[in-house]
Amino acid sequence: MEWFRDHVWETWLGLAVVLTVAEMFSLDLILIMLALGAGVGMVAALLGAPLVAQMLLAAAASLAALWLARPSIARRLHGGPDLMLGHGKLVGQQGVVTQEVAAHAAGRIRLGGEIWSAVPYDENLTLTVGATVEVLEIRGATAVVHPVAAPLT
Template sequence: MDWLRDNAWEAWLGLAIVLGVAEMFSLDLILIMLAVGALAGMVTAAFDAHLVVQVLVAAGASIGALALVRPDLVKKFHSGPDLKLGHGKLVGQQGLVTEEVTALTHGRIKLGGEIWSAAPYDDTIAIAPGETVEVLQIKGATAYVHPIPRLDP
């Protein structure tokens, strides 16, 4: 027991290393927070604090890291950009009308480097060639579009 008391900081460091290695297998970000607490216990032991103080500091640091740091890290690691696949990624993009688009005759637009058949989202309008449109919906191989208003000087 004298060795542990004399080398407490080494025991805390060993515990932190073991917890850090175990975290690499679990990836839950729990064991790494406990390792942070063990490092806090190591620093306390380096200042020759009593064992009870070392344990309390280690527990406090672990609980603090689990409560304050881990939730933000988990949210950051689990979030990311939304992945849109297929034609869903074209919704909201702009295209150029190449053939007149009306409710009666579907026209054509150039969208994402490809030619798509297009129909007006609002059945009461006609869109002339050369107009810029926004894709509001895609059903099958038809893009439903709405013209983007221009500001004429």
């Protein structure tokens, strides 16, 4: 017990290292938060805080890290980019009208290097050849489009 009293900060450091190594195998971001708490306990020991204060500070730091930091870090690490497959990846892209698009008769647009049938989102619009449009929806094999405003010069 005397050795422990003389080497408290080394004990906290050893605990932090063991928890960090264990985290490398689990990858749950829980043990690393506990290791962070052990690091706070080590700093408290180096500053001469009593053992009870060290333990309380280590526990508080661990809990704070688990509740405040871990959720956002885990979301960022485990949530990769959304993979868009099929027709869904065309929504939001722009195309060019190659055959007049009107509500009463579907026209054609060039979209992503392919020719698609298209109808206007607003049934009162008629889109002329050469107009730039944005795809708002894909219904079957038909793109529902809306004109893109021309940039001001």
